[in-house]
Amino acid sequence: MNVRLGALSVYLPESRRLLFRLRPKEIVSGTQVLIQGPSGTGKTTLLHLMAGLFLPSEGYVFVGEQNLSFLSDEARGRLRRQNFGIVFQSLNLLPHLTALENVMLSLRGHAEAKTKATTALSQLGMESFAGQRTAQLSLGEQQRIAVARVLAATPSVVLADEPTSGLDEVNATAVISALLDLPKKPTVVVVSHDHRLRDRFKEVVDFQDLVTS
Amino acid sequence: MSSFRLAVLNLVRHRLSSGVALVSIGLSIACAGILLRLYEVSSSRFSSLAHGGQAIVGAKTGGIEMLLGALHSEGDFPGVIPKVLYQSLKAGATVKFSDGAQEAPNYLQAVIPLLYFAKFEEYRVIGTDEGFLKRPVDEDSMLLKEGTWAAKMGQVVLGAEVARVKRLKVGDNIVVDRWNGIADDGTSSFSLQVSGIFSPTGTVWDRALFSNLDQAQESFRTPGFLSQSIWKSEVVNYFLVYLDKGLDKGLDKGGFAQLGNLINRRTVAEAIWVPDEIRRLKELTGTGRELGLLMTMLILILGGLAVASMMVTRFEALSVQLAVLRALGYGRAAIAGWLLWEGALLGIAACVVGALLDWVGFPSVRALLGEALPPASMVTSSIVTSAPVWGIAMIATVLAVFIPLMRLYSQDIHRSLKGL
Numbered sequence: 001m002n003v004r005l006g007a008l009s010v011y012l013p014e015s016r017r018l019l020f021r022l023r024p025k026e027i028v029s030g031t032q033v034l035i036q037g038p039s040g041t042g043k044t045t046l047l048h049l050m051a052g053l054f055l056p057s058e059g060y061v062f063v064g065e066q067n068l069s070f071l072s073d074e075a076r077g078r079l080r081r082q083n084f085g086i087v088f089q090s091l092n093l094l095p096h097l098t099a100l101e102n103v104m105l106s107l108r109g110h111a112e113a114k115t116k117a118t119t120a121l122s123q124l125g126m127e128s129f130a131g132q133r134t135a136q137l138s139l140g141e142q143q144r145i146a147v148a149r150v151l152a153a154t155p156s157v158v159l160a161d162e163p164t165s166g167l168d169e170v171n172a173t174a175v176i177s178a179l180l181d182l183p184k185k186p187t188v189v190v191v192s193h194d195h196r197l198r199d200r201f202k203e204v205v206d207f208q209d210l211v212t213s
Numbered sequence: 214m215s216s217f218r219l220a221v222l223n224l225v226r227h228r229l230s231s232g233v234a235l236v237s238i239g240l241s242i243a244c245a246g247i248l249l250r251l252y253e254v255s256s257s258r259f260s261s262l263a264h265g266g267q268a269i270v271g272a273k274t275g276g277i278e279m280l281l282g283a284l285h286s287e288g289d290f291p292g293v294i295p296k297v298l299y300q301s302l303k304a305g306a307t308v309k310f311s312d313g314a315q316e317a318p319n320y321l322q323a324v325i326p327l328l329y330f331a332k333f334e335e336y337r338v339i340g341t342d343e344g345f346l347k348r349p350v351d352e353d354s355m356l357l358k359e360g361t362w363a364a365k366m367g368q369v370v371l372g373a374e375v376a377r378v379k380r381l382k383v384g385d386n387i388v389v390d391r392w393n394g395i396a397d398d399g400t401s402s403f404s405l406q407v408s409g410i411f412s413p414t415g416t417v418w419d420r421a422l423f424s425n426l427d428q429a430q431e432s433f434r435t436p437g438f439l440s441q442s443i444w445k446s447e448v449v450n451y452f453l454v455y456l457d458k459g460l461d462k463g464l465d466k467g468g469f470a471q472l473g474n475l476i477n478r479r480t481v482a483e484a485i486w487v488p489d490e491i492r493r494l495k496e497l498t499g500t501g502r503e504l505g506l507l508m509t510m511l512i513l514i515l516g517g518l519a520v521a522s523m524m525v526t527r528f529e530a531l532s533v534q535l536a537v538l539r540a541l542g543y544g545r546a547a548i549a550g551w552l553l554w555e556g557a558l559l560g561i562a563a564c565v566v567g568a569l570l571d572w573v574g575f576p577s578v579r580a581l582l583g584e585a586l587p588p589a590s591m592v593t594s595s596i597v598t599s600a601p602v603w604g605i606a607m608i609a610t611v612l613a614v615f616i617p618l619m620r621l622y623s624q625d626i627h628r629s630l631k632g633l
Contacts, residue, residue, distance in 0.1 A: 104214050
């Protein structure tokens, strides 16, 4: 599924100060893109714009043939549920749920959700943690559960925000491999300032190069 | 994962906070339910008060106590007054006093004696005369559903409820316990035969048994009583007075002023004007009942606010998690469903806890209040009376969810996820 960004401008809601203005950019279906840049420049905001969690002040975001600005909140939610897999910067697992239940969150309405979630955990070597609450797991284990949530949903677009942040070499490799080796070859956009990831992507974009004056 | 399952997991996995919320709401429901039941029991006095003319004469104990003792069978064994006073008034004869004063109470239409003399389990047995059946006011009259009046010694007529509850019929024999206010007089049980059953009246008379005055007098011929009473066994507890003839004569309150003057100043007895005492009782208990109702409402409001505050705090802590769910594609309706399910489940569980506490605690609270309320043997109270409280609590618990719900609808997912 293509993701097209058209002359986006984002202003801070309180001060109306311009946060960034981007050149048009198209991410072709099946492409794996790493967007790098220093902290605080707007990488997470860009990812949220692609997911329709936030609408641009000016410009547009197309996902497939749909302009996100023209979709209702509910329709954007439906689009995310059906097509997106998202790994958040701070993992954002529900701590009172088990690993399996957290993975099943992305499978609402799916038949055999439990089987799919169990399979996704197995693919990441996490099946033995299925019944454990995520609050009891290490950062690396939590990160892999967040990725398993994406894996289980078999999305068309994967958006990952700093997925290897705070992980050691082994865990970082496991997590990024899982994201990049997903079946059905989805479009993958990873934003990160982790330089270990550069070699894993064919297309690496510096966020500053996207920004226009 | 469905909204219902999310609600169940959030409640079950946060055991401590869910438990505290459950207990606090449950306690509010129990308190409000108990107060409501007390209010209902207190109110029931007026609907079950027996009809007994315009005035009551009895031993000097105060108007309300006499009213409840005579027309609601409440309290301990009442004081006694000489039977001769009743006989003189009934005969319309001139009453002569030791100081030479005379009074001719020709304004009285009917005088009906009441003398408690035994108990059949929790029911009182009252001695009276045939005037009790046929009253000047037709709607006050007691109709026999079957059988005849207990005119002979050893006979008794049952109130409708006594016959129904105890499955008694005319011709049955019952054993009653002597009851004449003497704590230890070597009392004994004796047998009475059912000669008739009254039609239901919807009043306390349905819960009593009736016999003739001679039978009642017999119960007072015990050494313990005779040694204490200067009138020996020739006593009555009360007599009910109909003053309609006085009304016809144009006397104020049918001549109650004259009767009061006669009884209150010159005898050991006291006469009360029934409508005045009912009004006083309503004023007295009305204040308490209104206060009780106010307290019930306050407790419910406080309980509701506690739930609302708990729900707000609970979902405030979940704001990032709600944002995650929305980012994963959960619509507002699905999350609203979660919140509403959580409120409803908490409400149902709290109602069960509250009803249980209400059921267990009400008898003790009622016993603590003692004679401020009609006795439990006379006015029963069902746990179902508290049902309106459960309904209000359920509504309050679900309404409390609307505050976090409103916040959900204005939530900025992007900012919540970024922790802004």
